[in-house]
Amino acid sequence: MTPLLQVRDLAKFYGARRGCEDVGFDLWPGEVMGIVGESGSGKSTLLSCLAGHLLPDRGEVIFDTQLHGPRDTLSMSEPERRMLMRTDWAFVHQHARDGLRMGVSAGGNVGERLMAVGARHYGDIREQAVDWLGRVEIAADRVDDKPWAFSGGMQQRLQIARNLVTGPRLVFMDEPTGGLDVSVQARLLDLMRGLVREMGLSAIIVTHDLAVVRLLADRLMVMKDGRVVEQGLTDQVLDDPQHGYTQLLVSSVLQV
Amino acid sequence: MYVAVKGGERAIDNAHAWLAEERRGDRAVAELSVAQIREQLSLAVNRVMAEGSLYDPDLAALAIKQARGDLIEAIFLIRAYRTTLPRFGVSHPVKTSAMRCDRRISATFKDAPGGQVLGPTFDYTHRLLDFKLAAEGEVAEAPEAAPQPGQTPHIMGYLNREGLIKEEVPDEATPPDLTREPMELPATRALRLQALTRGDEGFILSLAYSTQRGYARNHAFVGELRIGAVAVEIDIPELGFTIEFGEVVLTECETVNQFKGSKTELPQFTRGYGLVFGQTERKAIAMALVDRALRWKELGEEDQGAPAQDEEFVLMHADNIQATGFLEHIKLPHYVDFQSELELVRKLRREAEGCAGQEVAE
Amino acid sequence: MSDYNFAYLDEQTKRMIRRAILKALAIPGYQVPFASREMPMPYGWGTGGVQVSAACLTPGDTFKVIDQGADDTTNAISIRKFFEKTAGIATTEETAQASLIQTRHRIPEAALSEDQILVYQVPIPEPLRFLEPSEVETRKMHSLEEYGLMHVKLYEDISQHGAIATAYAYPVKVEGRYVMDPSPIPKFDNPKLSMAAIQLFGAGREQRIYALPPHTRVVSLDFEDHPFEPSKADHDCDLCGASDSYLDEVIVDDAGGRMFVCSDTDYCRSRRAANHVGAQGAPYEDARA
Numbered sequence: 001m002t003p004l005l006q007v008r009d010l011a012k013f014y015g016a017r018r019g020c021e022d023v024g025f026d027l028w029p030g031e032v033m034g035i036v037g038e039s040g041s042g043k044s045t046l047l048s049c050l051a052g053h054l055l056p057d058r059g060e061v062i063f064d065t066q067l068h069g070p071r072d073t074l075s076m077s078e079p080e081r082r083m084l085m086r087t088d089w090a091f092v093h094q095h096a097r098d099g100l101r102m103g104v105s106a107g108g109n110v111g112e113r114l115m116a117v118g119a120r121h122y123g124d125i126r127e128q129a130v131d132w133l134g135r136v137e138i139a140a141d142r143v144d145d146k147p148w149a150f151s152g153g154m155q156q157r158l159q160i161a162r163n164l165v166t167g168p169r170l171v172f173m174d175e176p177t178g179g180l181d182v183s184v185q186a187r188l189l190d191l192m193r194g195l196v197r198e199m200g201l202s203a204i205i206v207t208h209d210l211a212v213v214r215l216l217a218d219r220l221m222v223m224k225d226g227r228v229v230e231q232g233l234t235d236q237v238l239d240d241p242q243h244g245y246t247q248l249l250v251s252s253v254l255q256v
Numbered sequence: 257m258y259v260a261v262k263g264g265e266r267a268i269d270n271a272h273a274w275l276a277e278e279r280r281g282d283r284a285v286a287e288l289s290v291a292q293i294r295e296q297l298s299l300a301v302n303r304v305m306a307e308g309s310l311y312d313p314d315l316a317a318l319a320i321k322q323a324r325g326d327l328i329e330a331i332f333l334i335r336a337y338r339t340t341l342p343r344f345g346v347s348h349p350v351k352t353s354a355m356r357c358d359r360r361i362s363a364t365f366k367d368a369p370g371g372q373v374l375g376p377t378f379d380y381t382h383r384l385l386d387f388k389l390a391a392e393g394e395v396a397e398a399p400e401a402a403p404q405p406g407q408t409p410h411i412m413g414y415l416n417r418e419g420l421i422k423e424e425v426p427d428e429a430t431p432p433d434l435t436r437e438p439m440e441l442p443a444t445r446a447l448r449l450q451a452l453t454r455g456d457e458g459f460i461l462s463l464a465y466s467t468q469r470g471y472a473r474n475h476a477f478v479g480e481l482r483i484g485a486v487a488v489e490i491d492i493p494e495l496g497f498t499i500e501f502g503e504v505v506l507t508e509c510e511t512v513n514q515f516k517g518s519k520t521e522l523p524q525f526t527r528g529y530g531l532v533f534g535q536t537e538r539k540a541i542a543m544a545l546v547d548r549a550l551r552w553k554e555l556g557e558e559d560q561g562a563p564a565q566d567e568e569f570v571l572m573h574a575d576n577i578q579a580t581g582f583l584e585h586i587k588l589p590h591y592v593d594f595q596s597e598l599e600l601v602r603k604l605r606r607e608a609e610g611c612a613g614q615e616v617a618e
Numbered sequence: 619m620s621d622y623n624f625a626y627l628d629e630q631t632k633r634m635i636r637r638a639i640l641k642a643l644a645i646p647g648y649q650v651p652f653a654s655r656e657m658p659m660p661y662g663w664g665t666g667g668v669q670v671s672a673a674c675l676t677p678g679d680t681f682k683v684i685d686q687g688a689d690d691t692t693n694a695i696s697i698r699k700f701f702e703k704t705a706g707i708a709t710t711e712e713t714a715q716a717s718l719i720q721t722r723h724r725i726p727e728a729a730l731s732e733d734q735i736l737v738y739q740v741p742i743p744e745p746l747r748f749l750e751p752s753e754v755e756t757r758k759m760h761s762l763e764e765y766g767l768m769h770v771k772l773y774e775d776i777s778q779h780g781a782i783a784t785a786y787a788y789p790v791k792v793e794g795r796y797v798m799d800p801s802p803i804p805k806f807d808n809p810k811l812s813m814a815a816i817q818l819f820g821a822g823r824e825q826r827i828y829a830l831p832p833h834t835r836v837v838s839l840d841f842e843d844h845p846f847e848p849s850k851a852d853h854d855c856d857l858c859g860a861s862d863s864y865l866d867e868v869i870v871d872d873a874g875g876r877m878f879v880c881s882d883t884d885y886c887r888s889r890r891a892a893n894h895v896g897a898q899g900a901p902y903e904d905a906r907a
Contacts, residue, residue: 079761112767115773116766121842122843439825578661581662592866
């Protein structure tokens with residue numbers, strides 16, 4: 001089997017300051033990888049480099065494309081990379097506002113990716129939109145409402161529906177539960193766990209919240225000062241942390 | 257019995273004749289001469305030259321007369337005329353350091369070589385209507401002093417010597433010409449400055465004001481404002497040397513803005529720049545502020561989403577000839593588009609009423 | 619006006635515009651930037667069309683100008699006079715006689731032939747402009763063929779109104795590649811965009827020229843289950859009785875009484891000359907005689 005994503009020797013600097021360095025890993029189909037660390041640890045920089053939002057200074061991000069097999073996404077042409085972003089890849093932003101069109105109805109938001117890849121039957125698009133709203137627990141009668149009329153949790157669920165409707169093979173998530181109330185977070189996590197299992201999703205989730213990775217991630221990478229200090233199976237890393245920093249991270253959570 | 261409206265051609269001719277009569281006004285009142293406008297409404301003439309991008313006080317005065325004092329209309333006349341003029345050559349960049357200054361002030365230093373020269377300014381006039389002017393009395397002659405010998409150095413030069421202000425590296429490349437090439441974005445600073453100097457004074461003023469009120473505030477001081485005449489020089493290939501073929505009056509403003517610095521770079525002031533034809537000091541200061549706001553990316557500043565930082569927004573909307581043309585075109589006939597909307601609205605209403613009727617029936 | 623060059627613009631400028639036109643013809647539907655000149659008429663009043671016409675006109679041409687389909691609207695008259703003065707060319711109101719037709723907001727009803735050129739005046743050339751205000755971004759969307767957003771707009775129309783609520787400037791896809799704004803013609807005219815004549819689109823203020831070569835495939839955007847529908851007022855022309863032409867609605871009395879007449883004045887005139895009479899029409903008298 002070929003890894004879905006192979007990351008080799010990735011590095012990004014901001015002037016003299018290190019964003020991230022020496023990052024490498026494989027992600028296998030159906031696997032969910034968590035990246036944890038404090039703010040400033042380089043985890044968001046890493047995610048931006050992986051998802052093509054930021055150009056790294058060094059390294060390779062090799063994706064197993066459907067047509068041509070493994071290809072380095074960094075050396076792809078922009079049209080190819082943008083095509084990937086609207087078909088095989090999906091990106092869930094921390095702030096739903098960044099990932100939604102706030103002036104377009106919920107149905108239009110979910111339907112956009114379908115239309116971007118050629119769907120031209122209004123009835124089918126709408127049916128799929130309603131179906132997806134249901135899967136993220138948004139009532140069908142809200143399909144024509146604009147996202148600004150939704151609560152924060154609903155907006156985030158709508159963003160997830162909009163991203164998953166085309167069945168992406170790899171989902172990037174940046175603090176998907178950040179900024180939501182604790183009770184709303186729990187419901188969202190539950191929903192995400194269901195979708196991940198049901199669809200066999202491959203995902204890379206960046207978070208500072210260990211509860212999120214405990215619930216969703218098969219594997220875990222711990223970052224500090226732009227470098228990976230420890231990685232392994234999620235349970236292993238969280239239950240038996242080896243690196244001093246990971247121990248600190250885990251113990252601070254346990255105290256809460 | 258319906259007869260379609262005809263006779264548009266005669267209507268146009270008659271409208272033009274009436275317009276000419278209105279422009280002349282009451283024939284019992286003496287007609288304005290172009291020279292009177294040039295001499296006595298010189299700030300209007302300056303604005304028309306600046307935004308018309310053509311330095312010719314007589315033509316600008318004529319345009320103001322023809323436009324009945326509507327300055328945007330006058331600028332339009334000048335622009336349309338300018339397009340048809342052949343180009344004989346390109347001048348050297350003017351040397352504002354060699355400007356014969358009528359006015360030169362700095363807000364950053366109490367005194368500097370060359371001194372503070374107020375010049376002919378409204379600044380400290382009390383804005384009281386002067387009814388003596390209505391009586392058409394002659395004005396007394398202003399006292400004169402001997403011109404200062406030598407050149408007036410730029411204030412910025414003194415900050416530069418200490419490395420206190422960010423160095424602007426001269427670019428030897430020929431700048432693009434806004435009037436001969438389509439605007440392509442993102443624009444270079446040279447292109448931005450061209451667009452700003454001929455941009456609408458009101459628009460640039462309001463944008464500059466918005467930066468002062470916090471929409472991308474950049475803490476500007478007027479480092480130096482100078483107004484005066486500079487020589488325009490051109491190479492004559494046939495002769496093999498440079499000649500001075502005339503002079504133009506310019507207003508130049510350099511602002512000293514909020515300093516920048518980082519762990520690797522020492523703190524330094526930055527600058528904004530304004531250069532405009534004629535005595536047009538409000539425009540030059542405003543231009544410098546907007547120039548500085550548009551430089552946020554190059555200077556590593558945050559995009560605050562402020563209008564004055566948005567290059568495309570500023571450059572695409574600064575030109576009053578483009579703006580007024582497009583604004584006023586909505587008074588042209590739109591029967592056809594309106595008819596198509598009318599039919600659509602009627603159709604949608606019919607369908608909506610049809611549905612409502614059904615629901616009631618059910 | 620004898621001080622000015624033939625058709626007002628200098629030859630250098632005309633060459634620059636012709637180069638843009640050739641490029642536009644080579645890439646149908648692609649918006650070519652050009653260094654639009656300041657014309658002696660306001661931006662938004664046909665400066666793009668006038669520059670394209672000036673670059674195409676030769677002394678042997680016969681020129682026709684219509685605005686809203688009519689030869690006698692004030693702006694059409696003004697542009698026709700401009701070229702009569704600056705180019706001294708022959709002008710006509712008869713569609714079939716014209717070698718070059720400049721239009722605002724309509725395509726003539728009579729089919730055009732391969733030896734004719736139709737020049738459109740365009741206010742906003744960018745079909746994506748009201749979905750995405752940034753020029754930098756829309757140019758990227760065109761180059762990467764990212765047109766999903768255009769259909770989102772149509773989707774929103776149907777979900778709100780039950781139908782696509784675009785009545786004019788209805789977007790089209792050219793030869794399966796570029797999405798193009800056909801200028802603010804009513805969607806009734808869209809099917810005519812695939813025609814034998816050369817079609818040139820000039821946007822002066824926005825500095826863009828684009829084109830449709832003869833017989834280009836032009837498809838109006840729609841959904842399979844909400845197909846594109848050209849539409850017009852559900853009437854016949856009250857003057858000539860035509861049932862197939864686009865109609866202007868005219869208010870004829872203080873009680874708000876209406877009548878419907880052909881927007882294409884030459885089409886209406888030629889039908890009446892051939893003895894067609896509408897419900898409120900009178901027998902034809904040749905006004906030019």
